[in-house]
Amino acid sequence: MNNRIKVLRAERDWSQQALADKLGVSRQAVNAVERGKHDPSLQLAFDMATLFGQRIEDVFFPEKKSDTDNNEEN
Template sequence: MKNKIKVLRAEQDWSQEALAKRLGVSRQAINALERGKHSPSLQLAFDIAHVFSVDITDVFIPEVSELPVTEE
């Protein structure tokens, strides 16, 4: 899942450590999220949106899988 965490964090002039403390997670967790190596839990995704005062869709961009279209 793609996200804008790094951009939003930079806009606030927050380090990864500062954001991690606000969320109660490790700096390594923030780093993994920013690099797309980890997807957050639903609760963490909402918490991230909340600390930036934005909608969850302003932070996370789901990658749409290409499922075959079937006709009914």
């Protein structure tokens, strides 16, 4: 899942640690979500969106499939 966490965080001049503290999670958790290495729980995704004053779909969005993912072998 892609997200705008890094951009939204930078707009507020928040470090990953500052965001983590506001959310009650570890900095490593914020880093993993921000880099797309871990999908947040639904609750964490809502908490992040709320904290940024955004709708969840404006913060998180699905990865686009590549053309090779869409081709089926017959």
